[in-house]
Amino acid sequence: MQAKNGIDEKLKSLEHRIDMLKQRIELQKVGPEVDTARKILYGLEVKYDALQKSNGIFIAEATSTKKTSSFSEEELIQKLGAIYWIFGPSYEETVSFKRYRIDFLEILPNDKLDWGCLMKVKVHIYENDKPFMMKDVAIEFWKGWNDSTEVDDIGISCNDTDEKYNNFHWFLKLAYTLAKTWNKYFQTVPLIEAKKSGLLGQCNLISGEQQEELI
Numbered sequence: 001m002q003a004k005n006g007i008d009e010k011l012k013s014l015e016h017r018i019d020m021l022k023q024r025i026e027l028q029k030v031g032p033e034v035d036t037a038r039k040i041l042y043g044l045e046v047k048y049d050a051l052q053k054s055n056g057i058f059i060a061e062a063t064s065t066k067k068t069s070s071f072s073e074e075e076l077i078q079k080l081g082a083i084y085w086i087f088g089p090s091y092e093e094t095v096s097f098k099r100y101r102i103d104f105l106e107i108l109p110n111d112k113l114d115w116g117c118l119m120k121v122k123v124h125i126y127e128n129d130k131p132f133m134m135k136d137v138a139i140e141f142w143k144g145w146n147d148s149t150e151v152d153d154i155g156i157s158c159n160d161t162d163e164k165y166n167n168f169h170w171f172l173k174l175a176y177t178l179a180k181t182w183n184k185y186f187q188t189v190p191l192i193e194a195k196k197s198g199l200l201g202q203c204n205l206i207s208g209e210q211q212e213e214l215i
Helices: 002-028 032-052 073-080 082-087 169-186 191-197
Strands: 090-095 098-108 117-127 134-143 151-157
Touching: 002 032, 002 082, 032 082, 032 169, 032 191, 073 082, 073 098, 082 098, 082 117, 082 169, 090 169, 098 134, 098 169, 117 151, 134 169, 151 169
Parallel strands: none
Antiparallel strands: 090 098, 098 117, 117 134, 134 151
16 A cells, blocks of 8 residues: 555656646747757656556656755756756665655756766755755766766765765665666757756756756
8 A cells, every 4th residue: 555655646746747847848839948858758758657557566766756845846946957857856765774865956066067977966865864864965967978968877976974974885776776767868868959958957948048058
């Protein structure tokens, strides 16, 4: 019953994000933002269909139904761009009997694009819902071949952390699922289109503002 409830919650979360993204696409209609958003929307709809047909069977994905921040959904969309559409406001996964949750806060300025970093996003990380395990750290999405927006590595950057977590072995599993989920949505998106869409930086799908560089 608990698994079925979890599936139902994920379906509701996906359905809500699908409806919101459709509305924003309809308002904008054309442009690089819409081209990328349509591909993300297709991926969300495929995931929704698979989840609906799973009959409660667990499907691993880096999404959560929880919204723990005080920001409105519109604020989250502006702060998180593509992160919000494909992951939602947070991500949960159980590793070695411990439940980890990543709360996505905002896309950060990115000074590593030329080195292959597509996006940096500020997060809080929790272990078993305890007070901050890691606060205000950056997760970095590193791409593979030159013209691709698929990622082959997820990094984590922080200035200070509890000695208990210094080796980051716990993050390897989380990073794998984050990368796998990202690639489901971006495997058909050319790099130049993603950059112009604004969804990798400060997102403004309605106004159609475009950014020539990731910021």
